[in-house]
Amino acid sequence: MNEIKVFSPASIANLSCGYDILGVCLDNIGDEITVRKTKKKGVVIKKVSGQKLSTDISLNVAGVSATALLNETKVNCGFEIEIHKGIKPGSGIGSSAASSAGSVFAINKLIGEPYTNKELIKFAMYGEMAASGSKHADNVAAVLLGGFTFVRNSIENDYFKLNTPIEIAFTVIHPKIELKTKDSRAVVKDKVLLKNMIEQSANLGAFISGLYTEDYDLIGRSLKDVIIEPLRSVLIPKFEKIKSVSINSGALGCGISGSGPSVFAMCKGVTTAINVGNAMKKIYDKLDLDYDVHISCVNDIGIKILKTN
Amino acid sequence: MNEIKVFSPASIANLSCGYDILGVCLDNIGDEITVRKTKKKGVVIKKVSGQKLSTDISLNVAGVSATALLNETKVNCGFEIEIHKGIKPGSGIGSSAASSAGSVFAINKLIGEPYTNKELIKFAMYGEMAASGSKHADNVAAVLLGGFTFVRNSIENDYFKLNTPIEIAFTVIHPKIELKTKDSRAVVKDKVLLKNMIEQSANLGAFISGLYTEDYDLIGRSLKDVIIEPLRSVLIPKFEKIKSVSINSGALGCGISGSGPSVFAMCKGVTTAINVGNAMKKIYDKLDLDYDVHISCVNDIGIKILKTN
Numbered sequence: 001m002n003e004i005k006v007f008s009p010a011s012i013a014n015l016s017c018g019y020d021i022l023g024v025c026l027d028n029i030g031d032e033i034t035v036r037k038t039k040k041k042g043v044v045i046k047k048v049s050g051q052k053l054s055t056d057i058s059l060n061v062a063g064v065s066a067t068a069l070l071n072e073t074k075v076n077c078g079f080e081i082e083i084h085k086g087i088k089p090g091s092g093i094g095s096s097a098a099s100s101a102g103s104v105f106a107i108n109k110l111i112g113e114p115y116t117n118k119e120l121i122k123f124a125m126y127g128e129m130a131a132s133g134s135k136h137a138d139n140v141a142a143v144l145l146g147g148f149t150f151v152r153n154s155i156e157n158d159y160f161k162l163n164t165p166i167e168i169a170f171t172v173i174h175p176k177i178e179l180k181t182k183d184s185r186a187v188v189k190d191k192v193l194l195k196n197m198i199e200q201s202a203n204l205g206a207f208i209s210g211l212y213t214e215d216y217d218l219i220g221r222s223l224k225d226v227i228i229e230p231l232r233s234v235l236i237p238k239f240e241k242i243k244s245v246s247i248n249s250g251a252l253g254c255g256i257s258g259s260g261p262s263v264f265a266m267c268k269g270v271t272t273a274i275n276v277g278n279a280m281k282k283i284y285d286k287l288d289l290d291y292d293v294h295i296s297c298v299n300d301i302g303i304k305i306l307k308t309n
Numbered sequence: 310m311n312e313i314k315v316f317s318p319a320s321i322a323n324l325s326c327g328y329d330i331l332g333v334c335l336d337n338i339g340d341e342i343t344v345r346k347t348k349k350k351g352v353v354i355k356k357v358s359g360q361k362l363s364t365d366i367s368l369n370v371a372g373v374s375a376t377a378l379l380n381e382t383k384v385n386c387g388f389e390i391e392i393h394k395g396i397k398p399g400s401g402i403g404s405s406a407a408s409s410a411g412s413v414f415a416i417n418k419l420i421g422e423p424y425t426n427k428e429l430i431k432f433a434m435y436g437e438m439a440a441s442g443s444k445h446a447d448n449v450a451a452v453l454l455g456g457f458t459f460v461r462n463s464i465e466n467d468y469f470k471l472n473t474p475i476e477i478a479f480t481v482i483h484p485k486i487e488l489k490t491k492d493s494r495a496v497v498k499d500k501v502l503l504k505n506m507i508e509q510s511a512n513l514g515a516f517i518s519g520l521y522t523e524d525y526d527l528i529g530r531s532l533k534d535v536i537i538e539p540l541r542s543v544l545i546p547k548f549e550k551i552k553s554v555s556i557n558s559g560a561l562g563c564g565i566s567g568s569g570p571s572v573f574a575m576c577k578g579v580t581t582a583i584n585v586g587n588a589m590k591k592i593y594d595k596l597d598l599d600y601d602v603h604i605s606c607v608n609d610i611g612i613k614i615l616k617t618n
Contacts, residue, residue, distance in 0.1 A: 018510075018514065019507060020507050020511075021507065021510065021511045021514060022514075150511075150514060150515060150518060151511065152511050152512065152514075152515040152527075152530070152531065153508070153511065156530075158515075158530065160515075160518065160527070162518060163521075188503070189503065190502060190503050190504070191500045191501065191502055191503060192500065192501055192502075192503055192506050193499060193500055193501075194497070194498065194499050194500060194501055194536075195499075197501050197506045197509070197510070197536075198328060198329050198330065199462070200506070200510065201327075201330065201506070201509065201510035201513050201514075202329075202330045202459075202460065202461050202462065203461065204510050204513065204514050205327065205330060205331075205459060205461075205510075205513050205514055205517045206459065206461040206467075206469075207514075208514045208517045208518055208521075209459060209469065209471060209517055209521070212472075212517075212518070212521040212522075213521075218461075218469070221461070221465075221467065222461065227503075227506075
């Protein structure tokens with residue numbers, strides 16, 4: 001195989017109760033990444049379309065993660081990468097994760113798969129580090145493993161897949177405002193009340209249990225964030241209103257996607273997800289605020305191969 | 310039915326990663342509680358054996374929980390209770406929970422079961438309140454539901470049972486020192502670092518996942534407490550040594566049972582649990598410290614009926 005084209009999907013991190021821990025892989029929004037073997041060693045980003053991003057391999061996350069992989073693995077060729085961004089950077093649905101994970105997934109296939117997808121997470125995290133200054137694994141784990149994913153300990157490379165109840169569907173609305181990750185991080189405090197920790201972790205544990213027992217009501221009751229959301233939601237236009245119309249339209253729960261500004265609703269069934277999306281749109285239409293809405297089932301596979309040569 | 314005798318078991322709360330959330334029901338240690346209908350209304354505690362405890366219904370937790378139940382349920386008779394304590398109060402394995410839950414379980418049976426076992430938790434919590442000053446549900450939920458149990462929210466009466474991997478066995482060592490719940494609570498701080506919260510709740514979520522997937526290694530890796538144990542363990546003689554010999558003898562994990570002073574080890578298989586118990590004993594033998602050791606499988610049923618009349 002000399003060339004591979006993959007679809008590397010968007011993802012939602014945190015999922016209200018699992019800050020820095022939970023992630024889920026989406027289905028029909030993502031980046032298309034083509035990687036080709038070259039005689040000349042090293043990594044080159046030949047082209048980026050869809051969004052204005054650097055082709056410098058030390059600045060583009062796909063190059064950063066690819067370099068991390070190739071620093072550990074000796075190969076006798078180089079790679080050129082073409083990226084078509086389907087995800088807007090800074091939207092809060094794992095734009096950097098899709099590119100970071102997509103390039104290492106593709107290169108791994110081209111060199112005979114010396115790594116499992118789980119092992120690729122550590123390389124993809126270098127891309128996350130370059131994008132946001134922190135080596136978080138929640139988005140890249142979701143993209144590389146598919147489904148709902150859990151980061152137990154990224155230093156120990158301890159990640160795993162959870163069960164995916166078949167009817168889960170997501171609505172994501174992306175209000176087109178600029179929300180810098182820096183600002184979104186700045187509002188998070190470094191200490192929490194023990195009683196809030198107990199409430200939050202009880203919700204996380206109950207959410208996990210609900211995924212395994214496919215108890216949609218329990219999943220809904222547990223999709224709460226008493227720690228980060230109250231601080232971050234003030235940065236998102238009409239967050240409380242978006243949340244209340246989502247719940248009233250049948251969503252199991254609603255929260256901030258990653259560090260925002262996108263807001264997700266988790267629903268039972270695609271029809272509900274579409275209704276929730278329509279209700280969300282009305283809120284931003286009234287404000288004359290531009291937005292994108294995505295409806296997605298859970299992508300239980302992760303990155304998909306589109307073409308090989 | 311005019312009389313019922315039940316076996317109300319010991320339990321372990323917290324289980325390292327689930328402070329105020331997780332519990333597990335033990336098998337072969339507990340209180341025996343006999344409840345008899347009487348013509349005269351009200352609750353009387355006729356006898357307590359095994360331990361020196363009050364027979365005043367406002368001081369004995371079995372009377373407190375029974376009174377709470379009867380305040381909500383009108384019945385045309387009274388009840389007399391006999392308690393044989395098999396669990397030492399203050400040992401950290403749910404002595405008050407066994408008595409609180411046992412009396413309401415027995416009365417509920419005698420009056421035709423108007424409540425589910427889950428609904429009885431709220432009455433049993435009054436006993437816990439009387440014993441420790443806090444209405445915690447982790448032990449009583451384990452006793453009334455059996456198996457591994459989860460307290461999502463005790464104000465919303467949201468409790469449920471988790472899966473029990475069949476090979477799990479527990480070792481519990483109770484060093485006979487006086488550790489007042491008050492002192493054990495006093496060392497707990499009301500704020501925690503966000504990074505510790507993330508680590509702790511990641512372990513809780515991973516533990517829950519491990520129970521469902523019956524992944525004993527994951528269960529072992531997740532049985533950690535970075536928040537409460539470092540503060541409380543200093544009150545328990547040779548805690549670190551007990552823990553290290555347990556792990557070296559094959560335990561999956563080891564931690565403080567409830568608020569202590571008992572220490573539990575979670576093992577795969579009864580043989581390992583026995584070996585761990587023997588290793589623990591040696592530590593306290595060297596100190597000339599008196600102790601009890603219990604080996605128990607998980608009791609997946611909870612309270613058991615011994616006799617009815």
